Amino acid sequence: MTEPDVTHDDDRWLARAVALAVRNVADGGGPFGAVVVRDGAEVATGVNRVTRDLDPTAHAEVMAIRAACRVLGTHSLAGTVLYSSCEPCPLCLTAGLWARVDRIVFAADRHDAAAAGFDDRAFYGLLEQDRDTWPNPVIARRIAVAGDPFTAWKAAEERTPY
């Protein structure tokens, strides 16, 4: 069995994501678009809605993942590809991993985003530094009940693993 030539399809879906991103700027949103594709067909799209929804997590990829899950009626996007107009930020990269997408494909990169004033590259840089050096402290305080939610989870007879 030979590997399928996906180059052309990838470029086509990336162009779709980029077009969504450009149109979103005209609509008053951020310059980011994303598409979730399964078996060569579009499942759902997303555009950046941070300022319009007053939601700092309303990134294009997150919006596309949420929409695709609603369309497919599942919390797992295994078997899909996430296309993004720009390299996913750490939030969206991890969202894609949580969604279990098969692949993530992007067009512009974190350096393009940084040149336009977005923090993607800065956040990737932070993740490579000791948290003690971060301007916004992340503090672990292991209070006595810290493990209780996981004890409850493991004891729950009806639970949906994910």
Ligand SMILES: [Zn+2]
């Ligand atoms: Zn993002």
